[in-house]
Amino acid sequence: MIIDTDAGQLRFAANLKWMYTELSFEERFDAAATSGFTAVEFASPYALPADRIGELARDAGVRIALINTPAGPAGSDTVMGAGFVPAAGDEFRAGVTKALEYATALDVPVVHVMAGLRPEGVDADRAFAGYVANVAWAAEQAHGTGIRLVLEAINKRDQPRYGLASMEAAAAVAEAVDPDVVGVLFDVYHAQVDRGNLIERFESLRRHIGHVQIADNPGRGEPGTGEIAYERVLARIAASGYSGWIGCEYGPVAGTEAGLSWIERITR
Template sequence: MPKFAANLSMMFNEHAFLDRFDAAAAAGFKAVEFLFPYDFPADQLAEKLQQNGLQQVLFNTAPGDVSAGEWGLAALPGREQDARADIDRALQYAIALKCPNVHVMAGVVPPGEDIAHYRETFIRNIRYAADAFAPHGIKVLIEALSPPIKPNYLFSSQHQAAELVATIDRPNVFIQFDFFHAQLVDGNIGNLIATLAGRYAHIQIASVPDRNEPDDGELNYPWLFAQLDKVGYQGWIGCEYKPRGETTAGLGWVKPYL
């Protein structure tokens, strides 16, 4: 039986951010994820989780200067000190929030740059993160982002993500398997579920192509959830989608699972 985490960066936007914890719990969720925790003290977020009986299951390292086109620093040559400072800060939040997974964001490769140089920088920084997180039992996740959503991101395919995980060669580094991005780039999600089993530790979902509730579009989610059960997936499924309207009005699809 799949287990679902509400994504508080995209869901329950009818409420101020700190009130979304209450709304998610009231809707029946037992876990949450979001993009970034850094606008709030860790102890304040931990209190919201505890008050609502929620588990934090994922967040990201900081994105860098988004206004300048950055979306993560871990792959950027010359920014190693900044990237590792972000990794260290994420670790402190993960410990405080008892969060088992942190997505370390790679970053965008400007056109004309040597992508191999960026890839090697990413590998070194992910190994740094993995070695820092391992004593605390925390997994490091890497995520392929599709070109329509994040052009020129370091990698866009689940096959590239799998190759990077193998090259990084750390036991606590896994794929963050986002079905929305994967369908846009790779397709054949059922085959990816089977062939990559054991190499992904967190999943995210949304309808394709509109990125709304996963109850329409070109992916048959009940069938995909059954395939996850077949391979014995035990992790969480993050609901990283944009509600078509008021969030709770669109939760009919998930009610049987909560």
């Protein structure tokens, strides 16, 4: 869904993990297209072969804006990614390889490299050094593919053990590794819970931002259901010249379709 505003253009992608959950995953592509979305994103395509995912997207007439690297099984140290787990180097590399294979096959421009949880008892400096080395390896694999890798920080209220502490830390890693290949996933919801100051932080990180995701706080519903001044935040994103997709990674408060009224109300 592409919206022209006075400030510039905004391109919204439906997140198929969070939206249209009353439907099966395969039905969500058509549902998003029917709502007017021209792109979708989702964390994990790996339950289906890449050619089947591609067929669903083509039939619906949408492109795929972002996928994540694979997560480990429930209850494992790598349930939110393997980047910060020193003993999971092989799993991390296999996951990055698989994600790049899917992204290449599906023409996905952005892959979120999940940092994951720092295991209990593992020294923080050791885990961080291993994470930076992992991201550097991933950047080498992505170099020349045209795929942008992005790093996301998850707020400490929702996930105290998540390895990547802040978007500023993500930007520092990207800068140290390869800023042409690695960038920041600016998640407005996590940034607000982390410490707010959204517009100033967006502007300070702008050159590193490779993808944006949105949800309101509290509740993680659609924009307009919480405290975030989305009229101003989205106007600033549009005016910044950011041309990437904005993933709607929120849980609709009263159903996906009914909740989409926020787009016209907030962006007009």
